[in-house]
Each structure stands twice: as C-alpha cells, then as structure tokens.
Amino acid sequence: MNLSFSPVGIIHSEHYNAIETPAQPVFAQDCYGTVEVFPEFTEGLKDIEGFSHLYLIYHLHNAGKPKLIVKSFLQDMEHGIFATRTPLRPNAIGLSIVELLKVENNILHIRGVDILDKTPVLDIKPYAARFDHVYATRNGWLDDVDEKTAFIRGRRQYKPSRQH
Numbered sequence: 001m002n003l004s005f006s007p008v009g010i011i012h013s014e015h016y017n018a019i020e021t022p023a024q025p026v027f028a029q030d031c032y033g034t035v036e037v038f039p040e041f042t043e044g045l046k047d048i049e050g051f052s053h054l055y056l057i058y059h060l061h062n063a064g065k066p067k068l069i070v071k072s073f074l075q076d077m078e079h080g081i082f083a084t085r086t087p088l089r090p091n092a093i094g095l096s097i098v099e100l101l102k103v104e105n106n107i108l109h110i111r112g113v114d115i116l117d118k119t120p121v122l123d124i125k126p127y128a129a130r131f132d133h134v135y136a137t138r139n140g141w142l143d144d145v146d147e148k149t150a151f152i153r154g155r156r157q158y159k160p161s162r163q164h
Helices: 039-045 140-144 147-155
Strands: 009-013 032-037 053-059 069-071 078-080 093-104 107-111 119-126
Touching: 032 039, 032 119, 053 107
Parallel strands: none
Antiparallel strands: 009 032, 009 119, 032 107, 053 093, 053 119, 069 078, 093 107
C-alpha cells in the first residue's frame, strides 16, 4: 500500500540544524515561529484562534535513515524506535504541541517550536483538554531520567536568538 500526502503549509522557525534545536516543545518554550498555511487551505483556519494549543503534524524532511533501535537524546541506552521520539522513523512524521499566540490571515504565530525551518506541515489539529488530557501513570524508561538531566539534554546546543 502506498500513501501520499501533500503539505498544507510550512513552518518558519529560528532552527536550521537539529543539534541546535531543542528536542521537544517543553524544552523550546522560548522558541517562536510561524506556520504559513498555504492560501488554498486558509479557509480551514476558521475558529482556530479559540484554541490555546495546536498539534502540528509534519514531515521530518531532514531526518536521517530510519532505524529500529536508537539511542534517545535523554539516555545513552538503546531503545526500540516506537519507544522513543527520535526522527529516524520508518515514516518521517513529526508531532508537536505548540502554543498558538495569534492568527494573522494565513499565518499562525506559535511558541514552543522544536521544529526546523521550512518543515512541511501535513496537518494542524486543535489540542482539546477535554479529549486529549491524559494522566499518565507509566512513562516507561523516561521515568529513569531526572528533570535536570532531561532539561540539559533536551536543550541540546540551542542558543536563544535575540529576535523575540
């Protein structure tokens, strides 16, 4: 079975290479960007400004060759690809929850951007606490990583820009 997707927009961010990009939105709270929704999809943004956060589903266009066993940025131990969030996935699809700051025509201003500049957006969905909030009781191997280590490793080599 072959699947085909076309982008609905493009992400603009201050991030140009992975090693200088925070690894998850939680480590990118001082990182801002925009989603430029292509004109033919602008009508689909109706009422989106009522949501504080969005799921961005995107193509990891700069990801390397897929692997089934990887080392996470948080640990120097190997894990199965489906037990991590590494971009080296069989299908190079990324997912981030970002804060929606404002909407200007077809431009979404966002915060918490852990995504490389010029990343193609496949879909945008509103985060809805009523449906999406889950109290997780198990976080697998992630529970073995303390908060300080997670923050240091999650920020990677990011250096804040002075743009915002």
